[in-house]
Amino acid sequence: METMTAMEEKLHTARTLVGRLRGAAAAHDWSATADAVAEIRLATKSDPEIRAPLADAGAVPFLAAQLTSSSAATVDAAAALLNISISAREQLMSTPGLLDALTAALRSDSGAAHHAAATVHSLLCAEPHRAVVGARRPLLAALVALVSAAPTTRAVKDALKALFGVALHPPNRAVLVALGVVRPLFALVMVDGRAGVVEDATAVVAQVAGCAESLDAFRWINGIRILLDLLEPDAANTPRTRENAAAALLNLVVAGGDDAVAEVVAVGGAEDAVREFAEEATVSPRGKAKAEALLRALEEGGAAARRRDNNHRLADFLNGLVLSDPYISSPASASTHG
The missing domain is CATH 1.25.10.10 (Leucine-rich Repeat Variant)
Incomplete structure (x- = not known):
């Protein structure tokens, strides 16, 4: 039997992690779901090379689903998405409902808001995404509200960075002004x-x-x-x-x-x-x-x-x-x- 290459091992690990999350979510086992999300978060933090394989293995939709729930996994899911976005921006942007999920996280009081704001900023590092994000007024309004609330230094700074990225696209500036x-x-x-x-x-x-x-x-x-x-x-x-x-x-x-x-x-x-x-x-x-x-x-x-x-x-x-x-x-x- 041939030995797997390093990338094949990464993809195998990613599929295993996503499989655990998929199974726990399908069984409505919220404790196991939270554990699986926490494991994915740890993997994305400690091993940058596994981020893209996790996206390829289908992690993003399952993580995004946690942002719109009231589960204990919301913060870990937001942090994992942030880490994955660094290596797989296109996979995140092509995931249906992702921007809506980030909007929900920005509005939540779960502690996930600053991770969500940082994820938006990460996505905006790709110039073509700025018009797409700028067309989501609820998302922009959530960023403005986060700056207005000024909850923590980290949340405010992440929201400001995201707003900066939004405003780099000239048509978005008038929208931000209209949103106050x-x-x-x-x-x-x-x-x-x-x-x-x-x-x-x-x-x-x-x-x-x-x-x-x-x-x-x-x-x-x-x-x-x-x-x-x-x-x-x-x-x-x-x-x-x-x-x-x-x-x-x-x-x-x-x-x-x-x-x-x-x-x-x-x-x-x-x-x-x-x-x-x-x-x-x-x-x-x-x-x-x-x-x-x-x-x-x-x-x-x-x-x-x-x-x-x-x-x-x-x-x-x-x-x-x-x-x-x-x-x-x-x-x-x-x-x-x-």
Whole structure:
């Protein structure tokens, strides 16, 4: 008898694990089901090479089914799906009902929410998935609700990473604004002191700002003033947070046109704050480029307003800025969520 190859052994083990789960689920033996799910979770954590074979063996539908139940296996199932998603994103996305199951987990109080949010983020690492996920408004609403609830640092950070991935697809940004994402994002920026949360929140703000619908939402919560304050060197902000704030303002004026530029210019000291940030020696080259592009837009906006033909001259300038400045399409915050 020939000895099995290492991959054949992995697939055999995967089929055995899935077979136990299938049998326990068919027998409605919830204790055995929970044990089988826990075993799969442990396998996906300790052996990355078994993740894809588990997906090939049919583990995903059975694990997803646990997310919509109230069983004790929900957390283990969510964690196992997260691990499997790293190696088998396409198998997860092609599983009927998976996104609905993740939505249910995001809304649950079982402790599975942060695993579900991290799984969504993992799926969004594949660019073609962003439009598909963005079309699921209940899922997006669940992510927004998770950020609003701010239950644990891990859950909030995972939800922010998922929202960032969603917002990388431009058509999704207006949907997020309509779902009310702007207010909880700025709430995190203003009052949350947890490590990394403010950086991640401003990264999402920078992406969401890149749609025309964001201007009204920012206006209602004085968002432009908040972003300008974040540029200040003595505001106890990290370099990444300050750079994200500059990116958000730049994306806002590019997407919002002359109205957005006028809103920023109307804030006292706006141009001085941006200029000082751009001239700081410690600011990264990317941060400087964003600030300089923003400053040019503000200066052009002010000059166009004085010429009273800003509808055309400023629009032409902003269109040229998008075409000529690669940093606008490459937000600094992208490096926050590798």
